[in-house]
Amino acid sequence: MAHVNDPAVIDRLMRTKGRWAIVGLSTNEWRSAFEVALYIRDTMGMEIIPINRKGEDVHGETGYKFLADVPLGKRPIDVVDCFVNSSRVGAVVDEAIAVGAKAVWLQLGVIDEDAAQRAKAAGLDVVMNACPAQVGWRIGI
Numbered sequence: 001m002a003h004v005n006d007p008a009v010i011d012r013l014m015r016t017k018g019r020w021a022i023v024g025l026s027t028n029e030w031r032s033a034f035e036v037a038l039y040i041r042d043t044m045g046m047e048i049i050p051i052n053r054k055g056e057d058v059h060g061e062t063g064y065k066f067l068a069d070v071p072l073g074k075r076p077i078d079v080v081d082c083f084v085n086s087s088r089v090g091a092v093v094d095e096a097i098a099v100g101a102k103a104v105w106l107q108l109g110v111i112d113e114d115a116a117q118r119a120k121a122a123g124l125d126v127v128m129n130a131c132p133a134q135v136g137w138r139i140g141i
Contacts, residue, residue: 003116009111013103014132014141017045018078018103021101023092025050025058025083032107032131033083034058039133040081044141049077052074067095076093077101081132090115107131 009063020040025048027032037059041048049070050056050063056061064070070077080096082089082104089106093115096104103125106112135141 003113003120003126005010005127006125008138009103010130010135011053011139012129013014013079013105013125013127014044014096014136014139016078016129018047018102019047019124020068020081021049021051021077021096022078022081023051023084025063026052026054031083035080036083036107036133038048038132039136044132044136046079055111064115067092067101068099070099077106079103081105081107086111090118093119095122103127105130108134 005067022037025037048061050058052063055063055101057066057122068106080101082136089110089112090136093104104119106128108129111129116128119126
C-alpha cells in the first residue's frame with residue numbers, strides 16, 4: 001500500500017521544537033539541502049545536525065558522518081530529514097530506526113515505500129516526497 005502523508009503529522013513535526021538530523025547536508029551551497037536547512041533552523045526554530053560523507057560542519061553546526069555518531073544523551077533525534085537519492089534512503093531510514101529517531105522526512109522526489117513501511121512498523125512518523133520549506137509556506141510557518 002502506498003504511503004500517504006498525514007497532514008496532522010506534518011503540522012506537528014513542523015511546529016514542535018526538536019532536533020533535526022539532515023542527511024545529505026554539506027557545504028555545497030548549490031544543493032537544496034543547504035537552504036532548506038537554514039529554513040528549518042532559522043524559521044522553524046529547530047536544532048539542526050548536518051550528516052554528510054565528510055562529517056563537515058555546516059552553518060556553524062557540528063557535522064557527523066553517520067546518525068550513530070551523533071551524541072544523544074537525553075536529547076534524541078526527533079526528525080531525520082533525508083536529502084539522499086531514493087536508492088540510498090532505505091539505509092538511512094534503517095539508521096534512523098536504529099538510533100531511536102522519532103520520525104523520518106523524505107524530501108521531494110525521495111520515495112521508498114518499503115523503507116516508509118519499515119519506519120512505520122518501528123513506530124516512527126513518516127513524511128515522504130515533501131519539503132518542509134514548501135510545506136511551511138503553505139501552513140504559515
